[in-house]
Every structure is written in structure tokens, then in C-alpha cells.
Amino acid sequence: MGIVKFRIVGLPRRIDTDELENHIENVLRGATVQESQYFLSRNERTIAILCVETDLSIHAGAKLLRRSKFEGTVLHVELPKSDSADGDGHSAPGKSKKNQASREWQVAKSVSFSFYDYIQEDANRLERASDREELGIVFREFCESSNVDTNSNLHRMESLVLIMLRQKKLIKTRRYGDKVILSFAQGEPGDFASENSAKDRVLETMKEQEENKHGVEVSEAMGLLDIVPIKGWTAFYFKITSQDPSVTLNEVTVGGPQRRAFALEKPTWPTAREKIQVVFTSSGIGLYRASIRMSFTKDSINFVIVRHLRVRSGDEARDKILKPLAPYQKRKKRFQKPAVDVIPPPRMNDGKTSTNPFAKLPHHKIPSEIQQLLLNNELEWELEKPNADVKLYAKFWRNLLWATEYQAYEDIKAYDMESAKLKREGRFMVLHVSGLAENRPSVLRGDLVNVSWKGFLFKGRVHQTRLLDVLMELDGSFHRKFDESLDSVDVRFTFSRTTLRTSHEACSKAASMMGKVMLTPNSEHDVAYFERSMPRSLQWANRNLNDEQRAAVFNILKGKGRP
Numbered sequence: 001m002g003i004v005k006f007r008i009v010g011l012p013r014r015i016d017t018d019e020l021e022n023h024i025e026n027v028l029r030g031a032t033v034q035e036s037q038y039f040l041s042r043n044e045r046t047i048a049i050l051c052v053e054t055d056l057s058i059h060a061g062a063k064l065l066r067r068s069k070f071e072g073t074v075l076h077v078e079l080p081k082s083d084s085a086d087g088d089g090h091s092a093p094g095k096s097k098k099n100q101a102s103r104e105w106q107v108a109k110s111v112s113f114s115f116y117d118y119i120q121e122d123a124n125r126l127e128r129a130s131d132r133e134e135l136g137i138v139f140r141e142f143c144e145s146s147n148v149d150t151n152s153n154l155h156r157m158e159s160l161v162l163i164m165l166r167q168k169k170l171i172k173t174r175r176y177g178d179k180v181i182l183s184f185a186q187g188e189p190g191d192f193a194s195e196n197s198a199k200d201r202v203l204e205t206m207k208e209q210e211e212n213k214h215g216v217e218v219s220e221a222m223g224l225l226d227i228v229p230i231k232g233w234t235a236f237y238f239k240i241t242s243q244d245p246s247v248t249l250n251e252v253t254v255g256g257p258q259r260r261a262f263a264l265e266k267p268t269w270p271t272a273r274e275k276i277q278v279v280f281t282s283s284g285i286g287l288y289r290a291s292i293r294m295s296f297t298k299d300s301i302n303f304v305i306v307r308h309l310r311v312r313s314g315d316e317a318r319d320k321i322l323k324p325l326a327p328y329q330k331r332k333k334r335f336q337k338p339a340v341d342v343i344p345p346p347r348m349n350d351g352k353t354s355t356n357p358f359a360k361l362p363h364h365k366i367p368s369e370i371q372q373l374l375l376n377n378e379l380e381w382e383l384e385k386p387n388a389d390v391k392l393y394a395k396f397w398r399n400l401l402w403a404t405e406y407q408a409y410e411d412i413k414a415y416d417m418e419s420a421k422l423k424r425e426g427r428f429m430v431l432h433v434s435g436l437a438e439n440r441p442s443v444l445r446g447d448l449v450n451v452s453w454k455g456f457l458f459k460g461r462v463h464q465t466r467l468l469d470v471l472m473e474l475d476g477s478f479h480r481k482f483d484e485s486l487d488s489v490d491v492r493f494t495f496s497r498t499t500l501r502t503s504h505e506a507c508s509k510a511a512s513m514m515g516k517v518m519l520t521p522n523s524e525h526d527v528a529y530f531e532r533s534m535p536r537s538l539q540w541a542n543r544n545l546n547d548e549q550r551a552a553v554f555n556i557l558k559g560k561g562r563p
Contacts, residue, residue: 013046358502
């Protein structure tokens, strides 16, 4: 099977994309839609670009689709340009995602300067855009007023535009508590006004929005639990008090990066005279931030009252044990001088001939576009949880894995050592690490340690870890020239990516091998399961498992004890 790209034009402005993709998969008999993009053309019609895995050629597939009807309309299918497909009409699968990312960056580059000018044109707009949460609303207004053709994921395009503006030194951001505040360059790139001016402006606006006004009083969240159980839910409300019958409530909206976890019953006056009901549903452990924005009108005067929410989800008993005893203090970063040459460690010579079973796994390194989102703290704004959509499962969890790896690289820098002393012990060098017993940092046999000395970066392989010492082997040139009584080194620790690589591989194959029933089960999948018949012996990929671990694997394959 190969990947075929179809371009379908003339679709209605509002369509059910899931229904369209199911229709295409049914028409093409067993095909699977791997990637999809949706654009809005200048004549207010939707354009769909779909990458489909199928046995059919692009011409045969297009012929079948043109004969079909979707919601009573014949599909208008255009063939892509010849340079995007091979002789059989199949696009190169390795270039698909790379080309898509490149197109997204090109659109972001073309949109970024127009969006910057759009913000600078109006003082009120500039004030609103200084608040990261309000900026999303301003960006949507810009797209609608300028007829900008972006893909269906506006949150991602918004993040890419902000990254582009940061790279051009036209904006910079800083977090103050729950608020992310933006400063905009005044004329020339890098020419920023005082950060305090933007901070004071946003905090003043925030304070003004939180105040009760025009005889309307809105309480803080009432009935909200201190800690919501994981995968649980809670309902709470805001009490509204007003003695003036001319006041009307126009709209209630939920904002913030975790707004999808909050749902509200859209109130109508006069029922909203008493309270606004909000339901929070936890999707996992963590802190959820959102804001409830209530728009009122009194005597042709429009005003807004906002209430900010911080909801914690987790295990209450464990939280009492693990809660901090003192305020968090950020560690001071250490900066190492760049090395001229990198010298690898000597080959392992421990007498074992077994090969690494994970050596052939793909590396799954952090893509450049994800790295840019993480670097600019924008990934949180575009994460979309899979819920019942299996197609989003791999994307969501791989993004979280990359975010975990990125943060791990940042965290391990806190254990950098400057002017550290090394001692000889045979063919090894001994490094004293004060927090090693508490796994600060965690160093295991086989890990690599970066040792910087005289402009060279030596890769040291850990041979053994003791209570407070690490034995590592470096290149022979280091042993010959290093004087332990006079010389010192700078040290940076690393960690193994094997667990991350296996997790990425599992995520990429989960949808095809496990399916919707296992990944996103619901009440419709609550059927009786029967245990499978199993062979007497299994071929083990990992022969180091003990009896209990083997029994667990055996029972999982057998289907014993299913929920």
C-alpha cells in the first residue's frame, strides 16, 4: 500500500470532517486517511487535502470519489502537482510530514508581519494582545477580517506566528503567576518599552475585570473541591446578585489553555440572576487553569466581569504527603564553554557478546517545529486530547513524550559541575557526586557523562556507580594528559533515550495494533471477553525477566483479568 494525496474543492463552509474522512475510506474500500488539512478559500468554500493509504493509484481513487456523493453533493477531486507524487501517483511517505511542516512555517511567516501590523494599528487591540489569553481572540478576529487562509488548527497557526515574531525580536513574553504577558517592539526589532508597562497594563486590566461593577456582584467559585480525583468530575457555581432588573447577561465563555476541561450551562436571564453552573472533568493529574468571562449590558453600557479558576486534580492522600514545605526556588543555570572537538568514549569490552535489542529502533528525536513550540512555551496552547479519536492518540502522546524529554534536558543541567576533580582508579576515572545516593542526578551503568577539559568534550561511559562516586572510562588521550593534582573539569550528565524511543514506537503503532476498543473504550465496548488459549512456551525477546514478570506478560496475552 502507498500514500495517495487528494485535493477536494468546493465543499461547504461547515462540514463534519470525520464524516467526510469515513466516506472516503468507505468509497476507496479499506483505505485509511493518514493526514488531513482543511482550508477556507476566498469564495468561502472549504478545500480538503487528504493523504490516504490505499492500494489504488491516484487516478483510480479520484475516479471512484468523483462518482460518489457526500451529503448530496458530488465531490470535485483535483490531482496534486506532479512533483508531489511518483510515477504511480503515490506521494513519498517520508516527505509528507516534512512538507506539511514546511508549508505551515511558510504560511506563518507570511501572516506574522500582517498580524503584527494589525495589532499596532489600534491601541485597544494592542492592550488586549498584551494578555496571552486575549491574544487568541485577537488572532481569530484578524483571520476573519483579513480572509487569511490557514488550516483548521488555528491554535497551532497562532503559536507558529508568535514563534516567528519572537525570532524577529518583535515580541517577548514573560509569565507572572497564571498570566503570560507579551511586550511588543516599538518600531525597530528589539526596541521594547519597559516590561513593567506591559505588566502593569495587563494586571490593571485584569484587576478591573475582576471587580464587581454597575450593581452586579459575582461570587468566587462555590462548591469547588480542593482536589478533584483523577478522572473524576465536580460541579460548582458562581452566584450572581443584581438589584437592577435592566441588567442583562449576554454571554458566558470559558478561556485559558485548559478550557476544554470546563463545561458550563449557557445561562439565560433571569435564571442566571442566581447562579452560573460549571462542570470540571479531570483528564489526569495536574493543575488546570481557566477563566470564566461574563458579558453584561446595563442601559446600553457593556461591561465584563471575569473569574479566574485554578483546579487541582490528583490523589488527596498522596498530595498531603508530597505537598511542598517551602516556596520553590529556581536553580541557577550554569553555562559551559563550547567544546572545539568531541571525543567519543572507548568501546565497551566487558566480555559479553549480546547485541542491543533496541539498536534498530528509530531515534524519534524532537522535531524542529515541536522544539520551537517548547522553547517558546506554546505547545500547551495547541495540545488536543484524543478523547474518542484514535487518530489523535499517537500525536497527543508523542507530543507529551517530546515535552518530557525537553524538560529532562533542562532539569539535568541543574546538576552541572564546574571545576570538578577526578581521581584515577586503574583505567577508570572517579567522579564524586554529592547527591548520587538520592538519584540527584540519576546515573546508571552505561550512561554517558560529558567531561569538558581544555576545549575538548570527552564522552565518558559509566562503568559503575557507588554511593557517592561514579566510575567512568574516557578516551586514552585523556588518561595520558590529565593531571589529577592540578587539572579540573566541567561535567554535564546525560540520560538514556531508550525508554523514550520504545515509548514513541509504541505510540506510533498503538492505533493499528490495539484499536479504538483498547485505546478509547466507552460503554459501547462493554462486552464479555473470553480468555485466549495460549501455547505452553513463549519466545522471550527479553530473557532477563523474572518469574513474576513472565507470569504477568503471559496473563496479559491470555486476556486474564480484563476490566
